[in-house]
Amino acid sequence: MNTYARLPVAFVRGEGCWLWDAQGKRYLDGMAGVAVCGLGHAHPKHVAALREQAGTLIHTSNLYEIALQERLADRLAAISGMENVFFCNSGCEANEAAIKLARLFGHKKGVESPAIVVMEKAFHGRTMATLSATGSRKVQAGFEPLVSGFVRVPFDDLDAVRKVAENNRSVVAVLVELLQGEGGVNICGDEYLAGLREICDANGWLLMLDEVQSGMGRTGQWFAFQHSGIKPDVMPLAKGLGNGVPIGACLAAGPAAQLFKPGSHGSTFGGNPLCSAAALATLEIIEEERLMENAVQIGDFIRGELVRHFAGSRGVKEIRGKGLMIGMELEHSCGELVQQALDKGVLINVTVDNVIRLLPPLIMKREEAELLLATLVPLVAAFLDRQSAPRAAAQSA
Numbered sequence: 015m016n017t018y019a020r021l022p023v024a025f026v027r028g029e030g031c032w033l034w035d036a037q038g039k040r041y042l043d044g045m046a047g048v049a050v051c052g053l054g055h056a057h058p059k060h061v062a063a064l065r066e067q068a069g070t071l072i073h074t075s076n077l078y079e080i081a082l083q084e085r086l087a088d089r090l091a092a093i094s095g096m097e098n099v100f101f102c103n104s105g106c107e108a109n110e111a112a113i114k115l116a117r118l119f120g121h122k123k124g125v126e127s128p129a130i131v132v133m134e135k136a137f138h139g140r141t142m143a144t145l146s147a148t149g150s151r152k153v154q155a156g157f158e159p160l161v162s163g164f165v166r167v168p169f170d171d172l173d174a175v176r177k178v179a180e181n182n183r184s185v186v187a188v189l190v191e192l193l194q195g196e197g198g199v200n201i202c203g204d205e206y207l208a209g210l211r212e213i214c215d216a217n218g219w220l221l222m223l224d225e226v227q228s229g230m231g232r233t234g235q236w237f238a239f240q241h242s243g244i245k246p247d248v249m250p251l252a253k254g255l256g257n258g259v260p261i262g263a264c265l266a267a268g269p270a271a272q273l274f275k276p277g278s279h280g281s282t283f284g285g286n287p288l289c290s291a292a293a294l295a296t297l298e299i300i301e302e303e304r305l306m307e308n309a310v311q312i313g314d315f316i317r318g319e320l321v322r323h324f325a326g327s328r329g330v331k332e333i334r335g336k337g338l339m340i341g342m343e344l345e346h347s348c349g350e351l352v353q354q355a356l357d358k359g360v361l362i363n364v365t366v367d368n369v370i371r372l373l374p375p376l377i378m379k380r381e382e383a384e385l386l387l388a389t390l391v392p393l394v395a396a397f398l399d400r401q402s403a404p405r406a407a408a409q410s411a
């Protein structure tokens with residue numbers, strides 16, 4: 015169906031940070047399939063694990079024990095400090111599981127109509143419950159009636175959450191992205207997470223961190239919450255978890271860990287042997303190749319260079335991000351830059367109309383980052399020139 019405004023290019027092959035189209039033109043991947051291919055494309059060890067597992071056993075069913083799924087759950091628990099894991103196939107499904115956990119948790123406490131605090135500019139997915147939790151009219155428009163049970167507040171505003179706590183006895187949880195991805199690479203203040211934890215503890219709410227995009231090493235830690243000393247109760251994951259093999263997970267700890275019982279939730283494909291093997295290999299490679307350290311180094315380099323070239327420039331609002339989740343907010347709509355970069359063989363993204371977004375593979379090398387900047391910087395500079403002198407540009411054209 016006509017669900018995507020696709021760019022006019024199709025890739026037929028990939029290796030590392032590079033993709034090729036059928037004409038043999040090479041593209042530097044600054045998007046990693048929207049934060050999915052952290053290991054880049056065709057990583058030999060990931061491919062070998064997939065080949066091996068595909069030739070052994072792809073799918074059985076959650077009717078039976080799945081040793082690889084258990085191993086993956088153990089690994090995820092070990093690196094996150096969480097306790098239990100539910101496996102699914104995507105980010106929205108991981109969030110659906112979180113929303114269902116919050117509602118079970120509420121009902122168990124005797125709350126008749128449990129509600130979840132969600133944020134402006136949030137993105138949690140495209141299913142009915144997750145698009146209702148999403149803070150974007152564009153995502154919701156046309157799909158009313160929305161799912162009820164969400165209370166929206168501005169992002170990075172603890173007082174707004176406190177006000178909800180004072181006035182709304184039905185709230186049982188907060189669902190938030192620590193770094194908003196689709197919403198424009200919005201970052202929160204250092205005290206935000208600790209403040210949310212405090213409010214949740216004081217009111218007996220679950221703290222649910224959507225790390226679908228920020229997780230799996232992208233910000234320089236396994237999970238963005240690990241930059242602070244605060245732990246969530248529930249954490250949905252997906253995107254980078256299988257390096258392109260569809261897998262999602264909802265992790266839980268403490269009061270949220272034991273809520274699901276046999277029959278309360280499920281998934282046909284979730285955590286099957288193939289995707290579990292893919293995710294296990296992904297975790298191993300991230301660790302072995304020290305990709306989280308690399309994400310910090312390369313991310314700092316790219317952001318630093320963008321700041322060096324553009325900080326204070328007319329038309330540039332802010333350059334921000336963490337690790338390899340990078341955003342550059344401009345004053346004006348800049349969607350045209352995506353096609354211009356594509357023509358020059360570099361894949362970037364523009365989100366919320368005026369934020370240039372980079373989500374490179376975690377394996378990106380310094381030389382590749384330099385190449386990416388060598389294309390992007392002049393394009394943005396020319397764009398800003400056109401914006402600040404539209405009449406002169408029109409005349410010379």
Ligand SMILES: *Cc1c(COP(=O)(O)O)cnc(C)c1O
Pocket residue numbers: 103104105106107109137138139140191195196224225226227228252253
């Ligand atoms: C991409 C994304 C989702 C949705 O994931 P899908 O796999 O597309 O369903 C949910 N939350 C966040 C933060 C995301 O970035």
